[in-house]
Amino acid sequence: MKRPIPAVILAGGLSRRMGGGNKALSLLAGETLLTHVLRRLRPQCGAIAINANGDAEQFGEYGLPVIADGFTGYAGPLAGVLAGMEWAAGQGADRVISVSVDTPFLPDDLVWRLREAEGRSGIALAASPDEGGRLRDHPTCALWPVAMAGALRAALESGQHRIGQFAASHDPGRAVYDSQPFDPFLNMNTPQDLGRAAHLI
Structure with a gap:
């Protein structure tokens, strides 16, 4: 049986379009975005950590490790992926799943599909x-x-902060999902997004 892969929830964004504060704790249909993501992710993976910067106590009720970026300033989600890689390596894992905290409709088979789609x-x-x-x-x-942590750290230190650019440069595989009736990777960036998404819950 394959060992469950650990996962890191990327929650280190600045939430400017959400009006500031912590996007992970924004409410969608009465529950935080983090709660929605955890509900979908937990059955699929092993240990889970939250990547966030600032006061870790705001996530205290979730009982999960909170890992900060290892870079000063805001280095974007790529720095969160690096923090997740280093944390997962400390768990004895050879791989880690990343998900964004603002994607509350994650597919129930995401981890399996990503595992099957591994690129070279x-x-x-x-x-x-x-x-x-x-x-x-x-x-x-x-x-x-x-x-890949060493290569990712070198990319960040050289000023590359675009997560898509880094991934695309390493010949990734892809798990392709249908976007009908709505995209399961629909992300919540504004209070208006939360309002429109409430009826999908």
Whole structure:
């Protein structure tokens, strides 16, 4: 039996369009975005950590490890993936799943599908077609080999902060999902997004 893969929930964003505060704790249909993501993720993976910067006590009720970026300033989700890789390596894992805290409709088979879609580098990205039918990657929802931590750290230190650019440069595999009746990687960026998504819960 395959060992469950640990996962890191990327919750280190600045939440500017959400009006500040902590996006992970924003409410959708009466529950936090973090609660929605955990409900979908927990049955699929092993240990879970939250990548967030600032006061870790705000996540105290969840009883999960909170790991901060290892870079000063805001280095984007790629720094969160690196923190997740290093944490997962400390758990004895060779891979880690990343998901974004603002994607409350994650598929129930995400981890399995990513595992099946591993590219030659070991990276697999979730993807879905946009409204025009063009395939769009969702690189925050991905499978990463922890052995790539050195390359990722070097990329960050050289100023590369775009997670999609880094992933695309390493020949990733893709787990492609249908975007009908709605995209399962729909992300919540504004209070209006939360309002529109409430009826989908």
